[in-house]
Amino acid sequence: NAGVMQNPRHLVRRRGQEARLRCSPMKGHSHVYWYRQLPEEGLKFMVYLQKENIIDESGMPKERFSAEFPKEGPSILRIQQVVRGDSAAYFCASSPPGAGTKKAFFGQGTRLTVV
Amino acid sequence: AQRVTQPEKLLSVFKGAPVELKCNYSYSGSPELFWYVQYSRQRLQLLLRHISRESIKGFTADLNKGETSFHLKKPFAQEEDSAMYYCALSGWRGGSNYKLTFGKGTLLTVNP
Numbered sequence: 001n002a003g004v005m006q007n008p009r010h011l012v013r014r015r016g017q018e019a020r021l022r023c024s025p026m027k028g029h030s031h032v033y034w035y036r037q038l039p040e041e042g043l044k045f046m047v048y049l050q051k052e053n054i055i056d057e058s059g060m061p062k063e064r065f066s067a068e069f070p071k072e073g074p075s076i077l078r079i080q081q082v083v084r085g086d087s088a089a090y091f092c093a094s095s096p097p098g099a100g101t102k103k104a105f106f107g108q109g110t111r112l113t114v115v
Numbered sequence: 116a117q118r119v120t121q122p123e124k125l126l127s128v129f130k131g132a133p134v135e136l137k138c139n140y141s142y143s144g145s146p147e148l149f150w151y152v153q154y155s156r157q158r159l160q161l162l163l164r165h166i167s168r169e170s171i172k173g174f175t176a177d178l179n180k181g182e183t184s185f186h187l188k189k190p191f192a193q194e195e196d197s198a199m200y201y202c203a204l205s206g207w208r209g210g211s212n213y214k215l216t217f218g219k220g221t222l223l224t225v226n227p
Contacts, residue, residue: 003158033213042119042201042217043159056214091159100213101149101205106159 002026004094005074006107013082013114021077021110025094032075033104034067037089049075082114117142119204121218128192129226136187136221138176138202148178148185149215151201159201162187172196192225199223 005024013019025032030051035043036059046059049069060067064082069075079086089111095104118141128134140146148165163171165178165185176187185202201220206212 031213035215035217040219042121042219043203043215044217045214048213095213101147101215102164104161104213104215106151108158 004029004092004105004107006090006092006110008110009108011110011112013112015083015114016081019079019082019086019112019114021079021090021092021112022074023077023092023094023107024074025092026105029094029096029105031095031097031099032069033093033095034075034077035091035093037091037109039088043091046077079112082112084114087112087114117146117204117206117216119202119216119218121200121202121221123221124219125222125224127224127226130194131191134189134192134196134223134225136200136202136223138185138187138218140183140185140202140204142183142204142206144206146204146206147212148176149203149205150174150176150185150187151203151217153199153201155198162200192223194225194227197223197225 007022032049034046037043047067048056064080066078089109091109092107093104120139150162151159152162153159174189178185199220199222202218203215205215
């Protein structure tokens with residue numbers, strides 16, 4: 001089991017472009033969580049998804065950010081029209097059904113830089 | 116609102132010395148507390164949970180509800196303990212027990 005895989009590891013975008021961050025959960029995990037870590041800050045919860053469902057997106061900015069976890073394929077965090085303030089490390093975690101944070105495993109993160 | 120405070124951004128000790136990484140929290144219900152560690156260039160990984168009451172890699176942490184603290188301790192630090200350490204909290208059951216609130220982290224450096 002390769003663990004939670006995130007790609008790309010590093011992503012550079014110009015202001016106004018779109019950023020797509022991918023997260024492949026561990027085998028057997030159907031729950032995905034996205035966290036954002038701004039410079040000098042702790043990780044902050046963004047969104048919790050199950051296959052084809054958004055369970056809790058209370059931590060997502062209201063505009064430009066969206067997330068999905070389709071029936072097939074990885075979970076995608078999409079940021080439209082990126083701005084400098086979106087520069088951060090974005091972490092994905094996955095867990096099996098019913099385990100919540102107790103059995104959540106994290107990916108290595110995607111470091112987004114907006115220039 | 117739930118909050119986790121790690122007052123020390125940086126902590127430097129010598130090999131063999133005791134180490135304590137501080138964590139204080141604020142939560143209205145019954146929290147579950149965690150310590151996560153991130154070694155250089157590696158992913159964030161769970162070090163220990165308060166309900167497990169276990170010792171991992173020589174580290175222990177006791178939940179003190181009176182002081183709302185969950186400090187991480189190790190009696191004799193090793194160079195390989197050098198890493199970023201994050202304290203985190205979630206609700207105990209139901210509701211949003213899947214949601215972790217993290218502190219800002221403490222970078223521990225163990226010098227030879």
